[in-house]
Amino acid sequence: MRATTIHAPFDLRVEEVPDARVREPTDAVVRVVRACICGSDLWAYRGEAERQPGQRIGHEFLGVVEEAGHQVTGFAPGDLVVAPFVWSDGTCEFCVEGLQTSCPQGGFWGSPGSDGGQGEAVRVPFADATLVGLPAAALSDERLLTALLALSDVLGTGHHAALGAGVTKGSTVAVVGDGAVGLCGVLAARRLGAERIIALGRHRVRTDIARTFGATDVVAARGDEAVAAVRELTGGHGAHAVIEAVGTEESMRTAVGITRDGGAVGYVGVPHGSGTGLDLGVMFDRNIALRGGVAPVRAYIPELLPDVLDGTVDPSPVFDMTVGLDGVPEGYRAMDGRTALKVLVKP
Amino acid sequence: MRATTIHAPFDLRVEEVPDARVREPTDAVVRVVRACICGSDLWAYRGEAERQPGQRIGHEFLGVVEEAGHQVTGFAPGDLVVAPFVWSDGTCEFCVEGLQTSCPQGGFWGSPGSDGGQGEAVRVPFADATLVGLPAAALSDERLLTALLALSDVLGTGHHAALGAGVTKGSTVAVVGDGAVGLCGVLAARRLGAERIIALGRHRVRTDIARTFGATDVVAARGDEAVAAVRELTGGHGAHAVIEAVGTEESMRTAVGITRDGGAVGYVGVPHGSGTGLDLGVMFDRNIALRGGVAPVRAYIPELLPDVLDGTVDPSPVFDMTVGLDGVPEGYRAMDGRTALKVLVKP
Numbered sequence: 001m002r003a004t005t006i007h008a009p010f011d012l013r014v015e016e017v018p019d020a021r022v023r024e025p026t027d028a029v030v031r032v033v034r035a036c037i038c039g040s041d042l043w044a045y046r047g048e049a050e051r052q053p054g055q056r057i058g059h060e061f062l063g064v065v066e067e068a069g070h071q072v073t074g075f076a077p078g079d080l081v082v083a084p085f086v087w088s089d090g091t092c093e094f095c096v097e098g099l100q101t102s103c104p105q106g107g108f109w110g111s112p113g114s115d116g117g118q119g120e121a122v123r124v125p126f127a128d129a130t131l132v133g134l135p136a137a138a139l140s141d142e143r144l145l146t147a148l149l150a151l152s153d154v155l156g157t158g159h160h161a162a163l164g165a166g167v168t169k170g171s172t173v174a175v176v177g178d179g180a181v182g183l184c185g186v187l188a189a190r191r192l193g194a195e196r197i198i199a200l201g202r203h204r205v206r207t208d209i210a211r212t213f214g215a216t217d218v219v220a221a222r223g224d225e226a227v228a229a230v231r232e233l234t235g236g237h238g239a240h241a242v243i244e245a246v247g248t249e250e251s252m253r254t255a256v257g258i259t260r261d262g263g264a265v266g267y268v269g270v271p272h273g274s275g276t277g278l279d280l281g282v283m284f285d286r287n288i289a290l291r292g293g294v295a296p297v298r299a300y301i302p303e304l305l306p307d308v309l310d311g312t313v314d315p316s317p318v319f320d321m322t323v324g325l326d327g328v329p330e331g332y333r334a335m336d337g338r339t340a341l342k343v344l345v346k347p
Numbered sequence: 348m349r350a351t352t353i354h355a356p357f358d359l360r361v362e363e364v365p366d367a368r369v370r371e372p373t374d375a376v377v378r379v380v381r382a383c384i385c386g387s388d389l390w391a392y393r394g395e396a397e398r399q400p401g402q403r404i405g406h407e408f409l410g411v412v413e414e415a416g417h418q419v420t421g422f423a424p425g426d427l428v429v430a431p432f433v434w435s436d437g438t439c440e441f442c443v444e445g446l447q448t449s450c451p452q453g454g455f456w457g458s459p460g461s462d463g464g465q466g467e468a469v470r471v472p473f474a475d476a477t478l479v480g481l482p483a484a485a486l487s488d489e490r491l492l493t494a495l496l497a498l499s500d501v502l503g504t505g506h507h508a509a510l511g512a513g514v515t516k517g518s519t520v521a522v523v524g525d526g527a528v529g530l531c532g533v534l535a536a537r538r539l540g541a542e543r544i545i546a547l548g549r550h551r552v553r554t555d556i557a558r559t560f561g562a563t564d565v566v567a568a569r570g571d572e573a574v575a576a577v578r579e580l581t582g583g584h585g586a587h588a589v590i591e592a593v594g595t596e597e598s599m600r601t602a603v604g605i606t607r608d609g610g611a612v613g614y615v616g617v618p619h620g621s622g623t624g625l626d627l628g629v630m631f632d633r634n635i636a637l638r639g640g641v642a643p644v645r646a647y648i649p650e651l652l653p654d655v656l657d658g659t660v661d662p663s664p665v666f667d668m669t670v671g672l673d674g675v676p677e678g679y680r681a682m683d684g685r686t687a688l689k690v691l692v693k694p
Binding site for chain 1: 440441444446448449511584608609611614617618621622625626627628630631632633634635636637638639640641643
């Protein structure tokens, strides 16, 4: 089969790799119908996260079960399924409590020895626990299929950020980051009943999507200027709930700066300097909490799925470019150059 | 009147200062019956927190109302009252929601221009909002009076840490720090229904108090050794709820290291390096939350008071040395040298 591999920074190849096949009786093989490129893939692409030469890449996909091991009881060939970005065994204490990202038997697609989502097929360990079934009818609904793909990562990650930030009915929320996760944070905050949602971003196309997703205000500034603007919008105090969806020192500093005393920063941007953006003295004096991390998306899919199916929540606008498998390297270039927001892959 | 002043690091004096008096109609003057020395006072004593020469010191006291401004309706001369370590107006949005430490009109005892607790009397701004009444009978009950004094800071601060750490019925809790706040954290965790409480500390006298307060296990180690020991006690995973009551880089690093994935660190140790003890990459991967800060003790007194009055919660054993006002400098020396845990002051 063919799949995307990464050999060095900026050196992605789409090449022949061993076919995905059932190795354990709990495995399934999923033929990828839709995949996509994540902002966090860019850390590897740019060499800021290390990869072994030839390692697979891509951790978001949905597809059709092609083969199922004999211990797989929940899925059969032909089933349409979505995979969260981490596989998990479904039986350990962490899985049972909904923190599948801490499953000792879990792992990330594209980690050494595993298939990546940006390829023709993926071997899925613990298929019964990992995969979530989707209605087959979605296969003929292009928009819905795209929206469902967001369940593999960005929508659940935005939801995790909103929960971490403590968004509830009536909250005032601010979102740092206008990438796909930040935008899904807006969507998740609206879904949780936020009354006011302030999106920070300087790219008009993106902030327009933010408005479509429920943002009531847009702050087109960064750093101190952004902090001042959000404070002005919130009676001087900042937002109760702040979503940090970037992971840099500046974005975290901004996030803390715009959080109201007693509020929380829900952070899901993979930390790349954001630790140094935390001024603990300020957070201490103002009782600002920090909650978040790698999102246990698997736990959220059952809750989010009905809203995506009935169209109440539609993250599909975050995908603004589509490529075939051969176009994956071009998709990375576009996202790296910020000419694309999020790239959909149709293998 | 006489009060303790700080002139330079290690230079404390008990000297004549202007009498405390009602300046605003909402003020009361409280004659101090009991005060004490806080671990956080040592930061000023050691010169690690700056003070103006001659500034007052001490932020924990209870006493008898001596004079009340004409707008004070809740208290009259002769009333026994306890003061939280921050005064607050009781009417702003932060006070209304129980975050009195963020009151724009609030302040700390001993800040420039205000009286400190380690003196004969204190002018209390916004007396109706700031003070909490106590039964006069406590005046003749030495143990109870001492226990009630802990409501001014350490007990409420321990409670804040326990809430920040997410302690609930059945929790497994670990407490970093065997000072008075850490010990009160043990007490608060037990009160909130923790099933298992692991106290970290290497001072036998203190860990014995921890056991009296409800600790089920004691780990007499620091750093990596402590992390390994707590993990061994908790099936390899660490504690759901961790109280950080020190504020140094090492203590925070230990706290994060012993927190179970998906758990939280409740931090109340005034940050003195603890920011650099936060490895955000580790916290991200393991979904460890950080909550806490300066405790809004005023909000907690009404909840904690009944349990102190009926003896269900008795923090009085944290006081292990008593001095008169002239003995305050000696009390600091004893706490600085760790020969005293917490010093009670009877002016």
